[in-house]
Amino acid sequence: xxxLDGQTALITGASMGIGEAIALALAKEGAxxxxxxxxxxxxxxxxxxxxxxxxSVRTLIQAVNIQDAAAVDKAVEVAVAKFGQIDILVNxxxxxxxxxxxxxxxxxxTIDQMNGTNVAGVMYTTHSVLNRTMWPRKTGxxxxxxxxxxxxSLEAFSNSLRMETAGSDIRVLVLRPGxxxxxxxxxxxxxxxxxxxEFFYGYEPLVPxxxxxxxxFMVGRVGRTSIKALDCVPTAQRGLRGLIGSGMRGVQGxxxxxxxxxxxx
Numbered sequence: 001x002x003x004l005d006g007q008t009a010l011i012t013g014a015s016m017g018i019g020e021a022i023a024l025a026l027a028k029e030g031a032x033x034x035x036x037x038x039x040x041x042x043x044x045x046x047x048x049x050x051x052x053x054x055x056s057v058r059t060l061i062q063a064v065n066i067q068d069a070a071a072v073d074k075a076v077e078v079a080v081a082k083f084g085q086i087d088i089l090v091n092x093x094x095x096x097x098x099x100x101x102x103x104x105x106x107x108x109x110t111i112d113q114m115n116g117t118n119v120a121g122v123m124y125t126t127h128s129v130l131n132r133t134m135w136p137r138k139t140g141x142x143x144x145x146x147x148x149x150x151x152x153s154l155e156a157f158s159n160s161l162r163m164e165t166a167g168s169d170i171r172v173l174v175l176r177p178g179x180x181x182x183x184x185x186x187x188x189x190x191x192x193x194x195x196x197x198e199f200f201y202g203y204e205p206l207v208p209x210x211x212x213x214x215x216x217f218m219v220g221r222v223g224r225t226s227i228k229a230l231d232c233v234p235t236a237q238r239g240l241r242g243l244i245g246s247g248m249r250g251v252q253g254x255x256x257x258x259x260x261x262x263x264x265x
Contacts, residue, residue: 002029003220008083010034010076012066012125013093015042017182018145020049021208022090022215027054029216031088034079035061036125058083066093066121069128076128086133088219091122091144094151103149118150123157130170138168141219146176155229162228171226173218178233180206203236 009026013019015037023033027050037043040063047059060082062075079086095117098106126142134140142161144154155174162172179200214232221227 002031003216004088005030007087008032008034008079008085009088009090009219010036010079010086010125010129011090011092012036012121015039015046018177018180018208018211019090019092020046021212022092024050024053025209025212025216026088026090026219027057027059029220030057032058032083033060034075034083034086035059036064036066036075037093038063038065066125067116069120069124072121072124073128073132076125076132080133085137086129087140089126089129089134089140089142090215090219091125091142091154093121094118094145094147096148115150119153119157122154126161130165134170135165135168139170139223141171141173143173143175143215143219146174169223171223173227174229175211175214175218176229176231176233177211177214178206178231178237180208180211182208203234205234206232 004026007030009023009031011019011023011026011033014023014033014035019035019037023035023046027033033050035043035047037046040061043061043063047061050057050059060079062079064071064075066072076086095114097110097114103111122144129140129142134142142158144158146152146155146158158172158174165172181200211232214230218227218230
């Protein structure tokens with residue numbers, strides 16, 4: 001028996017990488033799954049891989065762009081009708097574009113696209129899940145992934161939401177991941193493998209399963225316990241200042257002579 005037997009989890013960005021790893025980890029702990037992402041084909045592939053390792057769990061895939069509030073709400077409505085309730089929401093979907101451009105060098109359309117997924121999409125999903133299933137029952141767990149600039153705004157959103165849900169058993173948690181070797185970073189450098197290797201130069205990045213383990217640790221606590229925030233970073237990644245200041249080479253300003261190759265995911 002797993003620590004989440006009988007619960008239902010909704011995971012955004014669930015078709016690959018970190019989202020799929022989190023979904024699989026939740027399934028292995030007994031949770032039924034609602035998998036949300038934009039690509040139905042990739043969701044079907046992820047669903048099949050998960051069912052191979054956790055055949056007893058129930059799953060539902062929903063091909064939705066979380067920037068579309070009405071589509072998100074409809075997907076949540078369908079999910080609640082199928083499963084009865086949603087116990088865990090993992091706001092994992094995220095987007096980073098335009099590296100290594102600085103903020104003022106980015107096209108406004110690119111900024112809007114990132115904000116639409118990283119901020120508005122999270123709020124739309126959370127709004128729907130709270131209204132349709134968590135707030136009426138006064139219980140549930142919401143976990144938000146927080147990293148770069150516009151995602152970091154979710155730290156303040158999470159803190160406010162935690163206060164606004166006072167008087168209930170709704171937990172609002174924040175996971176702060178460090179650098180992870182996934183499609184996410186490959187996309188942010190426009191699928192330039194050399195640029196991705198440069199990004200991870202000199203240290204071993206996390207893999208999706210590392211973050212999936214962190215999520216299980218957070219959401220699997222007994223109801224009286226909230227891991228309000230958890231940093232999960234590569235051991236060598238002491239902070240971003242040294243990495244960014246040296247063009248992503250070296251750690252804490254020092255140059256490492258051996259390059260760590262990034263595994264394809």
